[in-house]
Amino acid sequence: EVQLVQSGAELKKPGESLKISCQVSENSLTNYWMAWVRQMPGKGLEWMGIIRLDDSDTAFSPAFRGQVTISADRSSSTAFLQWSSLGASDAAFYYCAGTRHGNTFWTDWGPGTLVTVSS
Amino acid sequence: QSALTQPASVSGSPGQSITISCTGTSSDLGAYNWVSWYQHHPGKAPKLIIYEVYNRPSGVSHRFSGSKSGNTASLTISGLQAEDEANYYCCSYTPTTSPYVFGTGTEVTVL
Numbered sequence: 001e002v003q004l005v006q007s008g009a010e011l012k013k014p015g016e017s018l019k020i021s022c023q024v025s026e027n028s029l030t031n032y033w034m035a036w037v038r039q040m041p042g043k044g045l046e047w048m049g050i051i052r053l054d055d056s057d058t059a060f061s062p063a064f065r066g067q068v069t070i071s072a073d074r075s076s077s078t079a080f081l082q083w084s085s086l087g088a089s090d091a092a093f094y095y096c097a098g099t100r101h102g103n104t105f106w107t108d109w110g111p112g113t114l115v116t117v118s119s
Numbered sequence: 120q121s122a123l124t125q126p127a128s129v130s131g132s133p134g135q136s137i138t139i140s141c142t143g144t145s146s147d148l149g150a151y152n153w154v155s156w157y158q159h160h161p162g163k164a165p166k167l168i169i170y171e172v173y174n175r176p177s178g179v180s181h182r183f184s185g186s187k188s189g190n191t192a193s194l195t196i197s198g199l200q201a202e203d204e205a206n207y208y209c210c211s212y213t214p215t216t217s218p219y220v221f222g223t224g225t226e227v228t229v230l
Contacts, residue, residue, distance in 0.1 A: 004164075035219070037165075044122070044224035045157075045165065045208050047217065061217045062120065095165065104212035105155035105170035111163065 002026050004034075004096055004110035011116045012086050020113045022096030024077040030054055031101035034079040036070060039093040039112075051079055052101070091117040123148060123209055123222035130228040131199045139225045141192040141209030147220060149190035153212035156185060156194045159224075160205045168207075169194060196227070204229045 003025035012018055022034060036048040049060040049070045056072050069082040079096060094113045097106035124142040131137040141148065141156075148154060156169035167176055169185040172192065182197045192211075196203055209222035 037221075044206075045159065045221045046122075047210075047219040047221060050219070059218060061219070093162075097165070103170075104151075104153040105167055105210070106157075107167055107176065109164035109166065 002029075002098060002108045004098055004108050006094075006096055006110040006113045009114040009116070011118070013119055014087055014117055015085050017082070017084050018086055018115065019080055019082040020094060020115070022079045022081075022110050024053070024098060024108075027077060029077050032077075033099050033101060033103075034072065035097045035099075035106060036068075036079070036081045037095040037097060038064075039095065040089075041092065045095070048081070053077060053079070086115075086117045088117050091115060120147065120213070120217045120220050122220060123211055125207075125209060125222040125225045127223070128226045128228065130230055131196075132230045133199055133201065135199050136195060136197045137199060137227065139194045139196075139207055139209075139227070141194070141222045143190050143192075143211055143220075145190055147213045147216070148187075148192060148209075148211040151211070151213065152187065154185070154187060154192040155210045155212075156183075156192075157208045157210065158205050159208060165208070199229055201229050203227060 005023045007021045035050040038046045047061045048064040051058045071080045096110040098108040157165040159165040172187045173185040
């Protein structure tokens with residue numbers, strides 16, 4: 001069973017940069033897609049974007065395109081979500097999800113990373 | 120791409136059945152049978168419970184079932200149990216657009 005391990009909670013100030021990670025427990029995974037999902041306080045889940053670990057092919061939800069960077073390191077089976085300048089509205093739980101190529105659903109989920117943005 | 124529409128909350132007594140609807144458009148949910156459902160206990164990892172409209176992953180209780188008619192998908196929980204209290208989200212895959220969109224989420228309460 002694939003496990004997704006997310007980086008720990010972060011406390012940042014507005015304007016700071018941040019990069020959080022999600023590592024897949026299984027090495028040498030091929031044709032595996034990963035996604036980032038946001039949950040703002042008291043709100044529902046929102047798709048942000050997806051990336052294929054093999055070649056870093058990405059697709060973004062229109063709401064998040066240009067707002068964040070999604071990248072991956074194939075050698076460590078890790079996906080990243082990055083902000084260059086955080087705002088208060090970026091405070092949220094961020095979940096990563098994973099699935100095999102060809103699936104239209106997400107089979108594997110991480111426990112979430114809490115990002116707090118406060119001056 | 121707008122979120123799919125779900126009722127904000129649904130409740131039922133133990134042993135009862137409840138149904139959660141998920142409404143999209145003919146361009147997303149109605150166009151493909153690529154609807155999945157996720158159970159989410161706050162602060163925990165979401166869990167896939169239904170994929171491609173009505174399929175259950177291994178290990179998911181048979182009390183969960185899915186269906187679709189036109190632009191609306193539905194999740195039914197039979198024999199409601201206390202452990203079913205959670206938030207439930209539908210999700211549609213549309214290869215020509217964003218390509219995923221979640222529903223607005225439904226909070227299930229077991230009375």
